[in-house]
Amino acid sequence: MAEYYRHPDLAWLPITDVEPLRIALAWPRDSVNPLVEAFVLVVRELVEQDVS
Known part of the structure; x- marks a missing residue:
């Protein structure tokens, strides 16, 4: 995500001590x-892939 939303005023830091959002x-x-x-269909397909 940091590469996609590159901006000089943003700093991306990992958060490791919380549950996933x-x-x-x-x-x-x-x-x-x-x-x-179409968006809902894509999201459903991605969720199914992630769960499998």
Whole structure:
């Protein structure tokens, strides 16, 4: 991430003494957006790969 978000005012330091961050993906139930649907599909596939 440090390479991706390179900026002279940012310093990236690893945090080793905390539990991993848990993130939830949420969107409006009635939202019909092909980009959101594609993003959700990719996230689900990545999560399945990580769990396996």
